[in-house]
Amino acid sequence: MSSDRPCPVGGERRLLTGWGRTSPSMATVVGAEAVGRGGHPSMGFSGPALGRGLGRSYGDAAQVGGGTIIDATTLPRLFQLDREAASLRVDAGVGLEDLLRRIIPLGFFVPVTPGTARVTVGGAIASDVHGKNHHRDGSFTRHVQGLTLVTSDGPRRLRPDDETAPFFWATAGGMGLTGLITEATISLPRVETGYIASETTREPDLDAVMRRLIEVDRTSGYSVAWVDGLSKGRSFGRGVVNSGDHAPLDALSPAQRRTATRYDPKVVSIPPLPYPQPPGFAMKAFNELWYRASRPGRRIESISSFFHPLDALANWNLVYGRRGFLQWQFAVPDGNESLIAESLSTLAATEGTRPTLVVLKRFGPAGHGHLSFPIPGWTLAVDLPINGAALRRALDELDEKVAAAGGRLYLAKDSRLRRELIPPMYPRLDEWRTLRDRLDPERRFRSDLSRRLRLTDPDPETASS
Amino acid sequence: MNDPFGIPETVLVLGATSEIATDMAVTLADNGAQRFILAARSVDKLDELDRRITDKGAEVAARVTFDATDLDSHRSLIDGIWSDHGRVDLVLVAFGLLDTAVADGSVSPTDIAMVNYVGAVSLIEPVAEKMVGQGDGVIAVLSSVAAERPRGSNRLYASAKAGLDSYARGLGDALEPKGVRVLVIRPGFVHTRMTEGLQPAPLSVHPPAVSDALMKGLTGKRSVVWAPPPVRVLMSVLRHLPTGLYRRVTKGR
Numbered sequence: 125m126s127s128d129r130p131c132p133v134g135g136e137r138r139l140l141t142g143w144g145r146t147s148p149s150m151a152t153v154v155g156a157e158a159v160g161r162g163g164h165p166s167m168g169f170s171g172p173a174l175g176r177g178l179g180r181s182y183g184d185a186a187q188v189g190g191g192t193i194i195d196a197t198t199l200p201r202l203f204q205l206d207r208e209a210a211s212l213r214v215d216a217g218v219g220l221e222d223l224l225r226r227i228i229p230l231g232f233f234v235p236v237t238p239g240t241a242r243v244t245v246g247g248a249i250a251s252d253v254h255g256k257n258h259h260r261d262g263s264f265t266r267h268v269q270g271l272t273l274v275t276s277d278g279p280r281r282l283r284p285d286d287e288t289a290p291f292f293w294a295t296a297g298g299m300g301l302t303g304l305i306t307e308a309t310i311s312l313p314r315v316e317t318g319y320i321a322s323e324t325t326r327e328p329d330l331d332a333v334m335r336r337l338i339e340v341d342r343t344s345g346y347s348v349a350w351v352d353g354l355s356k357g358r359s360f361g362r363g364v365v366n367s368g369d370h371a372p373l374d375a376l377s378p379a380q381r382r383t384a385t386r387y388d389p390k391v392v393s394i395p396p397l398p399y400p401q402p403p404g405f406a407m408k409a410f411n412e413l414w415y416r417a418s419r420p421g422r423r424i425e426s427i428s429s430f431f432h433p434l435d436a437l438a439n440w441n442l443v444y445g446r447r448g449f450l451q452w453q454f455a456v457p458d459g460n461e462s463l464i465a466e467s468l469s470t471l472a473a474t475e476g477t478r479p480t481l482v483v484l485k486r487f488g489p490a491g492h493g494h495l496s497f498p499i500p501g502w503t504l505a506v507d508l509p510i511n512g513a514a515l516r517r518a519l520d521e522l523d524e525k526v527a528a529a530g531g532r533l534y535l536a537k538d539s540r541l542r543r544e545l546i547p548p549m550y551p552r553l554d555e556w557r558t559l560r561d562r563l564d565p566e567r568r569f570r571s572d573l574s575r576r577l578r579l580t581d582p583d584p585e586t587a588s589s
Numbered sequence: 590m591n592d593p594f595g596i597p598e599t600v601l602v603l604g605a606t607s608e609i610a611t612d613m614a615v616t617l618a619d620n621g622a623q624r625f626i627l628a629a630r631s632v633d634k635l636d637e638l639d640r641r642i643t644d645k646g647a648e649v650a651a652r653v654t655f656d657a658t659d660l661d662s663h664r665s666l667i668d669g670i671w672s673d674h675g676r677v678d679l680v681l682v683a684f685g686l687l688d689t690a691v692a693d694g695s696v697s698p699t700d701i702a703m704v705n706y707v708g709a710v711s712l713i714e715p716v717a718e719k720m721v722g723q724g725d726g727v728i729a730v731l732s733s734v735a736a737e738r739p740r741g742s743n744r745l746y747a748s749a750k751a752g753l754d755s756y757a758r759g760l761g762d763a764l765e766p767k768g769v770r771v772l773v774i775r776p777g778f779v780h781t782r783m784t785e786g787l788q789p790a791p792l793s794v795h796p797p798a799v800s801d802a803l804m805k806g807l808t809g810k811r812s813v814v815w816a817p818p819p820v821r822v823l824m825s826v827l828r829h830l831p832t833g834l835y836r837r838v839t840k841g842r
Binding site (some may be wrong): 137139144146147148149151183184188189190191281331446447448450510511513515516520539540572576 | 590591592593594596598620621721722723724725766767768804808809810
């Protein structure tokens with residue numbers, strides 16, 4: 125979409141979507157300078173408002189039709205690194221990729237990175253993102269020491285360890301609905317190199333993939349499994365398990381030592397054309413290729429190839445065709461392993477549906493955010509190109525099973541969940557709403573997601589739009 | 590807003606007593622649309638549709654009386670619907686009169702143009718403004734293959750639909766960069782109470798085929814959809830026939 129362009133402070137009407145390129149809506153986009161670090165969002169514009177970073181949430185979380193989008197990426201860059209304490213104070217609009225470029229040469233890493241480095245610090249906090257180290261380190265907001273939140277009441281400093289903690293945890297995973305996060309202080313882990321000592325295994329079926337994930341989590345800081353969503357019969361759920369840790373300097377080859385703290389991911393783009401939805405055989409071929417090309421064994425690889433392989437193609441979201449795609453991601457507690465198998469077989473059997481990119485991971489203990497997604501157990505994420513009504517119905521039915529199992533869907537990925545399932549999936553919703561209303565009594569901060577799921581206003585008729 | 594599958598949350602049906610509109614509304618409810626605002630000339634004829642929508646698990650939020658020819662009332666009607674319901678994701682413009690209505694003497698020839706074209710434009714204009722304001726939405730306009738080329742017997746209906754069809758496509762071009770879609774639906778001959786006794790044209794369909802076209806239009810990216818799809822080819826041929834030949838093939842229709 126067009127959100128990469130800088131925008132004038134005065135505001136510009138722009139059509140916005142999430143990464144899945146579905147359900148566009150028009151909003152007035154203003155630069156974060158219009159709000160300023162200590163500013164006041166009600167100055168200068170009226171109606172609903174919402175912060176937006178790099179637009180990597182898949183659905184409608186970072187858009188508000190008819191309202192004002194505050195583009196957090198336009199802020200002047202604050203960068204205060206305390207090397208002794210390993211803590212960094214930055215603007216919320218800075219992307220993790222830019223951050224990594226600066227901190228890896230200084231011997232630091234980000235505490236948590238999702239599968240793309242093209243998210244902002246503010247977005248990482250608002251979605252309370254998780255990464256391959258969730259089983260060991262939890263989600264992003266566990267590593268945030270404090271943040272500044274601007275609401276219609278003005279700026280507030282929130283911390284997880286003082287009397288502002290309830291507001292901090294309403295904001296951590298609060299989907300930007302408590303106010304605009306303008307800057308944050310995060311703890312950084314120290315690393316010797318910009319390389320990962322990784323191990324790859326190929327597993328013949330889903331059971332083996334799950335067993336392997338449990339096993340590697342005992343020893344490895346990072347782990348993830350890619351599952352072939354189109355595999356059938358005896359090889360149903362076959363996959364590739366990647367695990368690893370930051371490589372110490374002495375693990376590198378002499379050639380690698382010369383670039384030990386370099387982080388310089390290579391990126392290419394495809395032309396922005398109206399691509400057709402890839403046919404089934406192409407997706408099958410892609411999965412077959414991924415499985416075969418994943419060479420088992422141990423190796424030393426770069427940060428970007430281990431954590432962010434898809435970032436190498438800047439606009440890979442175009443390849444799913446003009447109708448776009450959705451990512452369906454849920455988490456369920458241990459004991460619901462059969463629901464993972466059932467989800468994969470249901471989706472593969474649904475008319476016209478081809479689960480293309482399937483990722484499985486184990487979650488460690490949950491964080492404190494009221495609407496934070498991770499809960500201990502399993503999480504499965506499936507990319508699904510938009511198709512007919514059969515997929516819609518299949519997902520609706522699977523959502524109910526996820527809710528019944530005590531699980532939930534990830535709001536940062538969602539574009540279609542039925543709102544009745546939000547209270548069972550997020551039992552602390554009412555507590556969150558109370559805190560939210562104290563932070564933003566005028567209910568200025570809203571999104572298309574919050575309206576669709578009735579997160580901020582249980583009764584939509586009272587909503588002015 | 591419309592979900593990734595094109596399914597709206599709240600639907601306003603203008604002309605809800607029409608059989609085609611009824612079938613579209615029930616189909617939408619069956620596919621996940623959640624709330625309906627039903628507008629018709631006489632709302633007491635809506636009990637049956639209300640029940641069918643409710644049976645599909647959706648809700649009829651309001652019934653609204655409107656008169657397509659009462660142009661002065663249209664803006665406040667639309668203002669009222671938006672202020673009562675916050676927003677509407679899909680508006681179905683589905684009211685209309687056939688030339689046969691003139692024969693029973695209840696309406697004049699210009700009334701056909703008044704209802705099918707002027708009334709529709711008068712309602713769609715404020716709807717378009719509301720949708721631009723809310724940042725997204727779809728306006729689905731029931732046109733007709735008759736908009737492509739009139740016959741002697743349907744000249745009033747055909748000319749009014751041609752005007753509406755042209756207006757709707759132009760509106761779609763204007764609103765596309767503002768996040769609002771206009772979907773033009775062109776059915777062929779549809780078997781309904783309104784067309785009972787008329788001689789069906791080739792490729793005639795029943796209302797569910799028109800609903801299929803609507804659903805295809807909502808989930809896809811096209812701005813014009815046909816019911817049934819092959820009628821597009823037929824009309825393309827008919828439109829280019831020399832007048833003499835056209836009159837001969839449509840003789841008696």
